[in-house]
Amino acid sequence: MGSSEEEELTFGEAEMNVFKQNLKGVKALMESGITRIPNAYVKPLDERPTKLSAAAAADGNKIEIPVIDLADLDGDGQDQVVKTIGEACEKWGFFQVINHGVPTSVIHSMMQVCQEFFDLPTEEKMELYSDDTLKPVRFGTSYSLSKDTVLEWRDYLRCPCRPLSDFIHLWPAKPSTFREVTMEYSKEIAALAKRLCYALSESLGLESECLYEVIGKHQQILMPNHYPACPNPDLTIGLSAHSDAGGITILLQDHVGGLEVFNEGQWIAVKPLPDAFVVNLADQTQILTNGKYKSVEHRATVNAQRARISISTFFQPAADAKIAPIPELLGGQPPMYRESLFGVYLRDFFTNRLNRKSAVDSLKLSG
Numbered sequence: 305m306g307s308s309e310e311e312e313l314t315f316g317e318a319e320m321n322v323f324k325q326n327l328k329g330v331k332a333l334m335e336s337g338i339t340r341i342p343n344a345y346v347k348p349l350d351e352r353p354t355k356l357s358a359a360a361a362a363d364g365n366k367i368e369i370p371v372i373d374l375a376d377l378d379g380d381g382q383d384q385v386v387k388t389i390g391e392a393c394e395k396w397g398f399f400q401v402i403n404h405g406v407p408t409s410v411i412h413s414m415m416q417v418c419q420e421f422f423d424l425p426t427e428e429k430m431e432l433y434s435d436d437t438l439k440p441v442r443f444g445t446s447y448s449l450s451k452d453t454v455l456e457w458r459d460y461l462r463c464p465c466r467p468l469s470d471f472i473h474l475w476p477a478k479p480s481t482f483r484e485v486t487m488e489y490s491k492e493i494a495a496l497a498k499r500l501c502y503a504l505s506e507s508l509g510l511e512s513e514c515l516y517e518v519i520g521k522h523q524q525i526l527m528p529n530h531y532p533a534c535p536n537p538d539l540t541i542g543l544s545a546h547s548d549a550g551g552i553t554i555l556l557q558d559h560v561g562g563l564e565v566f567n568e569g570q571w572i573a574v575k576p577l578p579d580a581f582v583v584n585l586a587d588q589t590q591i592l593t594n595g596k597y598k599s600v601e602h603r604a605t606v607n608a609q610r611a612r613i614s615i616s617t618f619f620q621p622a623a624d625a626k627i628a629p630i631p632e633l634l635g636g637q638p639p640m641y642r643e644s645l646f647g648v649y650l651r652d653f654f655t656n657r658l659n660r661k662s663a664v665d666s667l668k669l670s671g
């Protein structure tokens with residue numbers, strides 16, 4: 305993109321005013337079936353993917369996040385798998401897993417039913433629409449229409465899965481197989497998350513169940529994301545740079561690609577692998593491990609050719625869980641983070657716009 309074009313697209317005060325007027329009308333327009341107003345999605349220059357990706361593009365084909373084979377996690381090669389996971393956590397905080405034990409049929413049905421959900425007519429999805437980020441089950445767009453100053457090129461569904469009986473009746477009733485398929489998928493993902501939490505604890509020299517007791521037992525949130533094809537993908541983003549708030553995240557993505565991870569100052573594209581899961585560490589793991597393992601910034605770019613679906617599952621502590629660095633991991637050093645109540649952390653996380661790692665950084669103790 306030439307520099308004169310960039311200047312033209314930079315937001316000045318006049319453009320912002322036009323944009324703010326548009327924003328008020330977005331929900332009404334969505335309800336009438338017009339879902340995208342292109343200029344409402346034009347990000348400031350420094351948040352557009354091309355600029356930040358320029359360095360990564362040169363190296364993009366060479367650098368990849370680790371791919372870990374879990375076939376031996378419960379067998380003779382367990383120690384080696386745990387060690388590999390520990391190394392991936394320290395260097396990347398992001399890795400893909402294969403031979404993870406979740407049946408391919410469950411994965412495919414889940415992708416299919418999410419596709420069918422997003423393909424429903426807008427007015428049917430709007431029955432679940434809410435801009436209230438504290439509402440447990442909802443369909444939404446961007447991050448929050450009322451808080452975002454520039455919109456994100458994404459729609460999403462949010463479905464808490466645990467305890468199932470509290471939420472399943474609130475999940476979408478259409479497509480007719482949604483609840484059954486999602487229930488099956490969430491059970492399989494819960495089992496995988498448990499194995500991963502055990503491996504993470506072991507890689508840190510902790511009792512196997514330590515992290516699971518804190519982050520795995522309590523909340524499991526499923527969030528399918530839909531990124532429509534975008535006529536001008538260089539000007540906008542599907543999901544801004546952020547780290548996840550909870551403990552660990554397990555993501556299933558289709559073959560389209562768009563997820564990028566920030567590593568050593570570069571954005572690295574995550575290559576979609578059929579039926580693999582992307583695992584990433586989130587903020588509470590950073591706090592619990594006193595920064596030994598870090599939550600990692602990532603974002604989703606969009607493209608002009610194809611719509612993309614990804615399905616995040618967030619494992620996180622209960623709202624009333626007090627989260628602080630685990631004493632065994634301090635090694636005589638003072639804790640780097642102050643204790644916080646996870647519910648309060650999450651409320652602040654949702655009240656503010658996604659802003660890189662500002663939420664976890666705000667708990668840092670000085671000196």
Ligand SMILES: O=C(O)CCC(=O)C(=O)O
Nearest residue numbers: 527529548563604614616
């Ligand atoms: O769509 C993706 O690849 C990323 C989704 C994500 O980061 C999230 O849901 O928190």
Ligand SMILES: [Fe+2]
Nearest residue numbers: 546547548602
């Ligand atoms: Fe995320």
